Amino acid sequence: DQQVKQNSPSLSVQEGRISILNCDYTNSMFDYFLWYKKYPAEGPTFLISISSIKDKNEDGRFTVFLNKSAKHLSLHIVPSQPGDSAVYFCAGQIYNQGGKLIFGQGTELSVKP
Amino acid sequence: DSGVTQTPKHLITATGQRVTLRCSPRSGDLSVYWYQQSLDQGLQFLIQYYNGEERAKGNILERFSAQQFPDLHSELNLSSLELGDSALYFCASSVATGTGVYNEQFFGPGTRLTVL
Numbered sequence: 001d002q003q004v005k006q007n008s009p010s011l012s013v014q015e016g017r018i019s020i021l022n023c024d025y026t027n028s029m030f031d032y033f034l035w036y037k038k039y040p041a042e043g044p045t046f047l048i049s050i051s052s053i054k055d056k057n058e059d060g061r062f063t064v065f066l067n068k069s070a071k072h073l074s075l076h077i078v079p080s081q082p083g084d085s086a087v088y089f090c091a092g093q094i095y096n097q098g099g100k101l102i103f104g105q106g107t108e109l110s111v112k113p
Numbered sequence: 114d115s116g117v118t119q120t121p122k123h124l125i126t127a128t129g130q131r132v133t134l135r136c137s138p139r140s141g142d143l144s145v146y147w148y149q150q151s152l153d154q155g156l157q158f159l160i161q162y163y164n165g166e167e168r169a170k171g172n173i174l175e176r177f178s179a180q181q182f183p184d185l186h187s188e189l190n191l192s193s194l195e196l197g198d199s200a201l202y203f204c205a206s207s208v209a210t211g212t213g214v215y216n217e218q219f220f221g222p223g224t225r226l227t228v229l
Contacts (some may be wrong), residue, residue: 043221045220089156099144099209101156101205103148103155106155
């Protein structure tokens with residue numbers, strides 16, 4: 001039962017352009033959504049989050065958009081930098097289930113100079 | 114550096130054996146979570162402890178068990194190991210239980226387990 005799906009395993013973008021990473025979910029009970037970035041041989045690092053009652057959250061170059069009716073969220077990175085090259089995971093969280101994160105499969109972003 | 118430490122970094126063992134993975138949460142964090150990342154799967158939640166007590170359980174095999182000690186460090190025990198248990202095992206910690214509040218989790222660097 002894949003409650004969180006990232007259908008694009010990889011994405012390649014030119015430096016300076018926008019990167020858009022997509023995530024779909026099936027469980028309407030999620031209270032929060034989080035994006036994590038992961039470099040090889042390291043643990044996931046928290047990037048940005050959004051409450052289910054919001055439709056947008058912005059932090060510097062990173063913006064997350066939530067479309068509840070479509071059960072879809074996206075992470076926009078503008079402008080993309082080579083250091084952004086990593087695997088990006090989106091995750092959903094339900095408050096009354098202890099805070100466990102339900103992760104998507106991840107999207108590997110490659111930003112080319 | 115997230116402040117979460119995991120040991121060992123790498124572990125190579127044989128089928129049928131038992132191993133223990135250790136995690137020390139960030140200072141002040143009471144919750145510890147264990148996740149498994151296999152080659153063909155994303156990060157899968159295994160189990161959560163809050164202040165020494167089990168709080169939530171995912172699809173954790175009966176051969177796996179965990180505990181959280183009074184000093185808040187946690188151990189994940191994997192027994193009767195099979196080839197399919199080869200994976201990255203991550204520990205994460207957070208301040209709160211996750212019940213009723215937003216709960217950002219900080220991840221350790223992981224333990225890579227290889228079962229031969």
